[in-house]
Amino acid sequence: MATNAATIMPKVSALVLSLFVDLCLFYASDLPLIRGVFGFFTRLWFVAALRFVAPTAVTLLILGDFKPRLIRFTATYSLLPAVLETGTQVLFREETPCVQRTDLRCWSLFAAASAAAALFWEVIVPDAEESDGEKREKQRSRVLFMRVLRLFRPDYPLLLGGLAFLSLAVLFEMFIPFYTGRVIDILGGRFQQSDFLSALVFMGLFSLGSSLSAGCRGGLFLCGISSFTCRMKFKLFEVLTRQEIKFFETTKTGEVTSRLSRDTTLMGRTVCLNVNVLLRTFVKTVGMISLMMNLSWKLTFLVLMETPVTGLLQNIYDTHHQRLTLAMQDSLALSSEAANEVVSGIRVIRSFKTEKHEANRYDDRLTDTRALKTRRDVVGAFYLLARRLTGLGMQVIMLYYGRLFIQSGQMTTGSLVSFIIYQSDLGDNIRTLTFIFGDMLNSVGAAGKVFEYLDRKPAVSTDGKLKPDQLKGRVSFQSVNFAYSAAPSNQSKTVLQDFSLELKPGQMTALVGPSGEGKSTCVSLLQRFYEPQDGEILLDDEPLRSYDHRFLHQKIAVVSQDPVLFSGSVRDNISYGFHGCSLDEIQEAAGKANAHEFIMKLQNGYDTEVGEGGGQLSKSEKQRIAIARALVRRPQVLVLDEITSSLDADSENQVQQALTRCPDRTLLVIAHKLRTVEAADQIVVMGGGRVEERGTHQQLMERKGSYYRLREQLFTENA
Numbered sequence: 138m139a140t141n142a143a144t145i146m147p148k149v150s151a152l153v154l155s156l157f158v159d160l161c162l163f164y165a166s167d168l169p170l171i172r173g174v175f176g177f178f179t180r181l182w183f184v185a186a187l188r189f190v191a192p193t194a195v196t197l198l199i200l201g202d203f204k205p206r207l208i209r210f211t212a213t214y215s216l217l218p219a220v221l222e223t224g225t226q227v228l229f230r231e232e233t234p235c236v237q238r239t240d241l242r243c244w245s246l247f248a249a250a251s252a253a254a255a256l257f258w259e260v261i262v263p264d265a266e267e268s269d270g271e272k273r274e275k276q277r278s279r280v281l282f283m284r285v286l287r288l289f290r291p292d293y294p295l296l297l298g299g300l301a302f303l304s305l306a307v308l309f310e311m312f313i314p315f316y317t318g319r320v321i322d323i324l325g326g327r328f329q330q331s332d333f334l335s336a337l338v339f340m341g342l343f344s345l346g347s348s349l350s351a352g353c354r355g356g357l358f359l360c361g362i363s364s365f366t367c368r369m370k371f372k373l374f375e376v377l378t379r380q381e382i383k384f385f386e387t388t389k390t391g392e393v394t395s396r397l398s399r400d401t402t403l404m405g406r407t408v409c410l411n412v413n414v415l416l417r418t419f420v421k422t423v424g425m426i427s428l429m430m431n432l433s434w435k436l437t438f439l440v441l442m443e444t445p446v447t448g449l450l451q452n453i454y455d456t457h458h459q460r461l462t463l464a465m466q467d468s469l470a471l472s473s474e475a476a477n478e479v480v481s482g483i484r485v486i487r488s489f490k491t492e493k494h495e496a497n498r499y500d501d502r503l504t505d506t507r508a509l510k511t512r513r514d515v516v517g518a519f520y521l522l523a524r525r526l527t528g529l530g531m532q533v534i535m536l537y538y539g540r541l542f543i544q545s546g547q548m549t550t551g552s553l554v555s556f557i558i559y560q561s562d563l564g565d566n567i568r569t570l571t572f573i574f575g576d577m578l579n580s581v582g583a584a585g586k587v588f589e590y591l592d593r594k595p596a597v598s599t600d601g602k603l604k605p606d607q608l609k610g611r612v613s614f615q616s617v618n619f620a621y622s623a624a625p626s627n628q629s630k631t632v633l634q635d636f637s638l639e640l641k642p643g644q645m646t647a648l649v650g651p652s653g654e655g656k657s658t659c660v661s662l663l664q665r666f667y668e669p670q671d672g673e674i675l676l677d678d679e680p681l682r683s684y685d686h687r688f689l690h691q692k693i694a695v696v697s698q699d700p701v702l703f704s705g706s707v708r709d710n711i712s713y714g715f716h717g718c719s720l721d722e723i724q725e726a727a728g729k730a731n732a733h734e735f736i737m738k739l740q741n742g743y744d745t746e747v748g749e750g751g752g753q754l755s756k757s758e759k760q761r762i763a764i765a766r767a768l769v770r771r772p773q774v775l776v777l778d779e780i781t782s783s784l785d786a787d788s789e790n791q792v793q794q795a796l797t798r799c800p801d802r803t804l805l806v807i808a809h810k811l812r813t814v815e816a817a818d819q820i821v822v823m824g825g826g827r828v829e830e831r832g833t834h835q836q837l838m839e840r841k842g843s844y845y846r847l848r849e850q851l852f853t854e855n856a
């Protein structure tokens with residue numbers, strides 16, 4: 138109860154005080170002193186402004202804020218008398234009874250009319266109550282917009298040039314209708330050759346100036362936008378390549394490529410073009426209104442009355458259009474995602490013969506997009522119809538009064554023609570000005586997506602600095618716990634549990650265990666693709682994360698079971714990421730990997746192109762190039778993850794020999810071939826995310842533990 142009173146009292150006080158102030162002003166406006174000082178129209182509009190400002194100030198002082206609906210009501214209420222009087226004077230050359238004496242009935246009438254108008258507005262276009270979230274969203278849009286503008290900084294000279302030409306183009310353009318009117322007047326009145334010629338020359342000059350400036354403006358803006366887009370694409374690509382592996386596993390390829398190609402382009406274009414449109418429209422509108430006022434201020438006021446109606450139409454249209462456009466963008470993204478999936482998985486699709494199914498799936502998504510597009514177009518068509526009808530109605534009224542003004546000698550035919558040409562553009566310009574700011578903020582949606590990636594800090598940091606001159610290569614996993622997803626909501630199981638392992642320099646360790654026990658996960662952790670949730674992985678007693686990223690990957694080299702090659706020559710692929718190595722070093726590494734011979738038989742030897750993803754080579758050849766790529770950096774720790782599965786016995790022997798020839802290197806091998814594992818100095822059997830057994834082949838066989846029991850399951854060839 139007490140709380141209610143506490144909230145109601147300030148509101149009642151604000152209302153009473155505002156009414157009091159307003160009534161004082163209402164009566165004061167009729168004082169002889171005021172009438173004596175101001176002219177008729179000046180007094181009307183001055184009092185209107187005071188009657189808007191005073192109650193607003195009172196309410197603000199008492200309540201501390203001013204709701205939009207209250208602003209609308211106060212504006213209508215204070216301006217209505219001035220608009221009515223001006224309109225009556227202009228159109229009928231009479232005064233209303235209300236202006237002749239201050240009458241409380243007039244005051245009540247205006248108050249009631251404004252209340253009715255405000256009520257009508259509330260019912261037709263109610264204020265969307267802005268939640269905190271929406272306010273934050275708007276604030277965020279503003280910040281994003283300013284950030285995009287700041288990123289344009291290197292292109293400011295181009296943009297400023299564009300703006301200068303923009304202003305020139307608009308100014309020149311504005312004078313063309315004026316001279317059109319003059320030509321008509323000259324033709325319709327007493328024809329004067331010199332006047333006619335000078336009007337034509339000016340018209341021609343202004344047209345030429347406007348076209349040239351518009352061309353330069355467009356060119357400079359487009360250059361600015363394309364330079365910005367290139368910069369953004371590069372920046373984004375750089376940031377993307379630094380992200381951790383998990384990011385790529387959880388983010389769809391379509392989404393990443395769409396940000397790189399579509400959103401970066403959209404971001405520069407929409408923001409830049411919106412600023413362009415805003416400035417152009419502003420300059421044009423101000424210029425047009427002044428020229429129109431010059432031709433006939435009465436007609437200008439009449440024309441401006443159309444603005445609230447078109448504003449309302451635009452508001453309704455924008456709300457629906459934006460909603461449908463967003464839905465369409467999402468739907469388009471889904472379609473391109475479906476297409477991407479098909480292209481990348483075409484082999485699987487072919488082998489399962491699901492081409493028809495995939496085509497239907499794509500078609501379904503296209504149908505959704507089309508339905509949304511149709512709805513958006515229908516809304517657009519209705520809006521266009523309503524806008525045309527309003528415009529047409531206004532033109533009829535304008536022509537009617539224009540004729541009256543010509544008859545009474547207040548205008549010439551030429552001025553009316555000029556006026557009509559200006560008017561045809563004015564509505565569009567005012568509409569654009571009213572809504573462009575909102576549009577500008579909405580257009581940063583794409584920028585928001587790009588910034589989301591640009592600001593993303595990789596979960597696995599790569600800012601270690603350690604680069605020792607000497608590295609022994611001792612690796613130890615110390616009580617490592619790891620799950621692919623650490624989020625409690627995610628049901629992903631723990632892959633490594635209290636896992637400890639020591640890899641010594643000069644020793645070969647074989648990691649064996651049933652499928653899915655976490656062998657490859659150990660390798661991924663060693664490469665720092667992921668960070669363990671608990672425990673530590675040390676290299677020469679220092680945590681892996683403290684090493685310089687490039688140094689670490691040079692010292693720990695991994696050859697995986699499914700190596701990836703990039704398009705380029707064999708030589709490029711072997712020296713990939715290890716710039717400055719000589720052909721001799723490359724050939725030496727290729728020799729150790731048993732690849733030199735087959736490379737020399739290729740058409741261009743080491744300069745032969747391997748095709749996209751190494752598609753022109755066999756699996757074994759790709760594998761051997763990948764081994765050479767690892768060996769060329771002379772790594773201290775070498776990891777071979779099931780490489781022997783795709784090598785023939787001959788290659789396997791050669792590689793094995795080459796690897797054992799380097800006595801200081803730490804070697805970790807994951808293999809399913811007993812022949813490979815037998816040679817290891819230590820065999821580690823994994824089970825349940827832990828080390829179950831360790832020892833040499835001989836020791837483990839004698840122990841008759843899990844290694845002995847599982848050997849049928851562990852190795853592809855029989856023991």
Ligand SMILES: Nc1ncnc2c1ncn2[C@@H]1O[C@H](COP(=O)(O)OP(=O)(O)OP(=O)(O)O)[C@@H](O)[C@H]1O
Pocket residue numbers: 386621629632650651652653654655656657658659
């Ligand atoms: N990127 C990943 N995201 C989530 N889970 C994964 C990921 N990679 C592997 N796993 C899961 O982690 C577990 C261990 O996988 P890992 O590939 O390390 O086993 P593995 O012992 O090397 O198996 P294999 O001998 O078949 O290669 C499996 O249950 C697997 O499903």
